[in-house]
Structures are given as structure tokens and as C-alpha cells.
Amino acid sequence: MKEKGLLIVLSGPSGTGKGTICKALLKKNKFNLSVSATTRNSRNGEVDGESYYFLTKDQFLEKIEKDDFLEYAEVYGNYYGTPKSNVMEKVQNGEDVILEIDIQGALKVKEAYKEGVFIFILPPSMEELKNRIRGRGSETPESLMTRFKSAYKEISFISKYNYAVINDTVENAVSKIESILIAERCRADRVEQKIYNSQEGIINEQFND
């Protein structure tokens, strides 16, 4: 049995900077980024197939019918989803895949694949969170307020995750996440599986002694 890759789920409230952390992680590590599908309009500078797969509502519903999402959800009137086969093929093949996703989505992925590494990104403080959301500049006052309220509530979901990382600086957060992934690869159950899988394995020698 081939050793599986890690499914790394970066999640947390809107505006905590998980997108920036994700980009910084991808720059330094050989992860596959899972590109989400969405029915929302593309923002300035977003590229189809890179930022998101931009689908019509009909296209999205068709994929739901085909059970082609690891998770999907309607958020602020738009559909967002994670194409299933993409992600799981890579993980089964020993490659690491990183998913940057909202909390609703992360909890659904956890139901489908609890072996994932679920990391909650926290803002250094709620004041900072407000500034970050304001700084984004792509929101109406109404959607801003919706995001604020949502963020407050969502922090209580932290206990559903394996890890929580405070985004005080992107550098610190990235470094902590890299440590988490090293630790996950050292988890006793993983190492044990690896030993059993290996022809040169220590356990095999034990039995041949």
C-alpha cells in the first residue's frame, strides 16, 4: 500500500488572511493547490482555473448531480465547491494537497475525509480582523457587516479542527504550519504504516530474526 499524501485544509473566518498564507506556503513547498469551483462573479485579476473554476449555476448543479464535489455550499447567494476526484487521486498517489476553504466547507470535508489536517487560521485580534476586511476594498457595507457577524460566530468552530494558528505575521503562520506538517508526518500511526510498507522495514527484520 502506497503511503498517502496529506490533505491540508486551511480554514477560518473571512479576512484572517488564509489566502495569503496559502500562497506563501505554495511558494515554498511542493503542494498541489485544490482549485475550487464557484458560481460567483470573478473579481479583478482573478483567472479562471487558477483562482477558481468559474461555473454557471447550471454547470455547478450538474456536477452536484454527478457527485463530483468533496463538499459544496451556498454562501452569500453563490455556490462554492471542491472538485472531488482531483483532490483524492493526488492524496492516494502520495502527493500533498492544500485546500483553502471556508468553515462550512472544511467541516464537510472533515465528514468525508477525517484523516485530513484541519488548520484553523485565527486573526491576531478581532480589531485586526475588521481592518483586514475593510482593507480588502471589494465589499459593500452590507456584505462587510455580514462578514463581520459571520466571523465572530465562526471562531467558535475552532474545536472542530486539529490545529489553530494565529496569523500574527504571514511568516510566523507559515512556519508554524510547516512544523505542523512535519509533525503530522511523524505521527506514530503514519510511521508505523511506513515501516510495515517498507521492504527494508525494521518490523520485518524483527520477524525474520
Place this chain on the structure above:
Amino acid sequence: MKEKGLLIVLSGPSGTGKGTICKALLKKNKFNLSVSATTRNSRNGEVDGESYYFLTKDQFLEKIEKDDFLEYAEVYGNYYGTPKSNVMEKVQNGEDVILEIDIQGALKVKEAYKEGVFIFILPPSMEELKNRIRGRGSETPESLMTRFKSAYKEISFISKYNYAVINDTVENAVSKIESILIAERCRADRVEQKIYNSQEGIINEQFND
């Protein structure tokens, strides 16, 4: 409630180099080393109160009577034990304590304090393990054979631990353990507790909103 320190338990078969790893970790980090008590004779260069507390059998039995050990065991005819109050006071006070201990001992510590971080140190291969035990030069052929057989058996205990680290080089092993400890401090339950404890906490702000 004060945030607790980590109780880091480094364990594994004899001769996997956990002592060397422990020393290297202590050089680079602010851990408290838990010094064990033992009734075995001191080897060349060992200092009482640093390498071990060297006790007579009577002194040891008296401490057992007083329930003053986190764990104790008889190994190869000698008693070894971890003084309880030393370790737990520091952990409760937010300090990290590192315990380098055999497998029997580690499993007993786990019974007493399952919140510890239990790390199994593996040799890169069994051949290497044999060489290392031979290289130590302080054993009779009989005790060497006893150690070999014990090491083979003990590796199957890996599943009782949280993590397993292969000691390919001391540098690599130390670096992995440091990552494990960073990850442990990011565990969702720990961070959540920290947030609740903090006056500046994010959750508090949520309720005051």
C-alpha cells in the same frame, strides 16, 4: 487557569540514541530535564543529581512508599524511577519538562498523564541499532544479547505513542522533535484554552460585541 507546559516524553528501545537527542534538544531549548532516580551503579563520568539520582535500594523503596514516583520499574535487576513532584510542579507552572525514559516507564507515565507528548525514537535500521549498542562498550555479551532481544520486541510499542521519529542523524531528529513541539502548541484544544484564558481574547470580544 495558567497554561500548562508540555511534558515531553522521549522514549524507545535501548541504543537508538535517545540520550544524545535529548542532550542536543536541551542545548537549543529551554526545557527542564527530568533527572531519574536509580539504584544501578554509576558508570564512568556520570554525576549524581545530573545523570541520575543514585539511590540505595532502601532509599528507593522508601520513595515508592511515599508515592513519590510518576513511574518506576525494575530493569535488569535495578530500579529506575521518575520523581513525581519535580515534574508535575513545573508542568503546572507552564514550564516544559523533558523526560528521557525506557518504554516500560513511558507507558506508565502515559497512564498517569496522557496529555504528555509521547515520542518514540527509532533507529534508522536494526543493523545500525546493533552497531550503536556495540559501540557503547560498557556491556557484557550477555547484557548485549538481552538488550538486542528487548529492542526487537519493544518496537511494536510504537502505536502507544503520539509520534515516532527516526534517528537517521541527531540534527534531523532534533529538528523533527522541535517541529512536533511547535505543532503541539498549535493544537486546537490548547489554542482554544489560551484564547479563553486571555483577557484580550478574541472570544471575549465576541461576547462583548
